[in-house]
Amino acid sequence: MTAPDRPGAPLGADSEVGTLRTVLLHRPGDELRRLTPRNNDQLLFDGLPWVDRARDEHDAFAELLASRGVEVLLLGDLLTETLDHSGAARVQGVAAAVDPRRLGHVLARDLTTYLRGLPAAELATVLMAGMTFDELPVGDGAGISLVRRMHHGADFVIEPLPNLLFTRDSSFWIGSRVAITSLALRARSRETSLTDIVYAFHPRFLGVRRAYESHTAPVEGGDILLLAPGVVAVGVGERTTPAGAEALARSLFDDDLAHTVLVVPIAQERASMHLDTVCTMVDTDAVVMYPAIRDSLSAFTIRREDDGVSITGADPFLGAAADAMGIGKLRVIDTGLDSVTAEREQWDDGNNTLALAPGVVVAYERNVETNARLEASGIEVLRIAGSELGSGRGGPRCMSCPVSRDSLRS
Numbered sequence: 001m002t003a004p005d006r007p008g009a010p011l012g013a014d015s016e017v018g019t020l021r022t023v024l025l026h027r028p029g030d031e032l033r034r035l036t037p038r039n040n041d042q043l044l045f046d047g048l049p050w051v052d053r054a055r056d057e058h059d060a061f062a063e064l065l066a067s068r069g070v071e072v073l074l075l076g077d078l079l080t081e082t083l084d085h086s087g088a089a090r091v092q093g094v095a096a097a098v099d100p101r102r103l104g105h106v107l108a109r110d111l112t113t114y115l116r117g118l119p120a121a122e123l124a125t126v127l128m129a130g131m132t133f134d135e136l137p138v139g140d141g142a143g144i145s146l147v148r149r150m151h152h153g154a155d156f157v158i159e160p161l162p163n164l165l166f167t168r169d170s171s172f173w174i175g176s177r178v179a180i181t182s183l184a185l186r187a188r189s190r191e192t193s194l195t196d197i198v199y200a201f202h203p204r205f206l207g208v209r210r211a212y213e214s215h216t217a218p219v220e221g222g223d224i225l226l227l228a229p230g231v232v233a234v235g236v237g238e239r240t241t242p243a244g245a246e247a248l249a250r251s252l253f254d255d256d257l258a259h260t261v262l263v264v265p266i267a268q269e270r271a272s273m274h275l276d277t278v279c280t281m282v283d284t285d286a287v288v289m290y291p292a293i294r295d296s297l298s299a300f301t302i303r304r305e306d307d308g309v310s311i312t313g314a315d316p317f318l319g320a321a322a323d324a325m326g327i328g329k330l331r332v333i334d335t336g337l338d339s340v341t342a343e344r345e346q347w348d349d350g351n352n353t354l355a356l357a358p359g360v361v362v363a364y365e366r367n368v369e370t371n372a373r374l375e376a377s378g379i380e381v382l383r384i385a386g387s388e389l390g391s392g393r394g395g396p397r398c399m400s401c402p403v404s405r406d407s408l409r410s
């Protein structure tokens, strides 16, 4: 992995459980205040979070990580620093936010000029929280746009990005490279314009190379599990598509970032929108998994071969994963729950843990039964509150993008 001359540990990750050194989070901000009962479904939230409380919960999450020696980077801070540092980042970030097809040429042009001139912190806020027609600056020429006149003041000129909270999905690190993903749904697609400029222009990431650069089809970070160095599982369901998984596998092989990719079909349902909603790694050879899918989860195995690739399967996931990882057995921590408790705790992200090291995970406190079973199996569980954070349907893993983990290769 790279970057000895930068602050902090070398960048990159080759597993889900190597000791976590640096992580990217997003502190809940004004983008969450945009949620209303009319738009929350479209913006992929199941309710309206109490924003100040969500922030408190998130601050406690960040403090827990820091208390365990993890360097916490905040997306909002990195974005502000990036926009301050780079004119090109400003141009790119604004261009992705201003849609002339929707706003018309006149308004798009005036808004672009206005945004490019904003101080970095204000621009970062607009790019994350969006902007309404009421919030447009009043000045010369205001009112000449028909689009402006005909829209309701509370309509969005720039749509907010409340799901920035889930930093896992818009980028992920593999080896010493970062992949900017290709988010499937309209409500989230602009998020990657922000991770893209941060990784392209922030001095901290100077010289970092990209993985999956072509992003030809949808791939979301929540579907990617780094099972072991060189072995990657990719969930295919509501978000990542078969074409995305195939393109990612070929790209990882070409860049020598993986030799085996397991493609794992998951139900196309909100409760299991990503692979990490039903299964996360808690140790080098162990996962916590939603019990209802334990025996039915399957995988196609794509291997890099001397003369191309081979595809086998579908086979039972647990066996295919153990084979690919070169271990006798992938342990499933037996959450042993009755089906109703298991379903409730899966919905509340009980299986969505963030490993800080082998056998040490962060989990939502509300999943009492799952956490107790993890502890009974020897896993250290660090509990955080998530009553408000969870309203977007994501747990500790979804809310974190590991930027640096110790390698498991050594």
Ligand SMILES: NC(=O)NCCC[C@H](N)C(=O)O
Pocket: 043, 044, 045, 163, 166, 168, 169, 188, 221, 222, 223, 273, 274, 276, 277, 392, 393, 394, 395, 397, 398
């Ligand atoms: N990796 C994850 O499962 N992320 C959670 C994403 C939740 C977000 N509200 C979404 O629907 O995309």
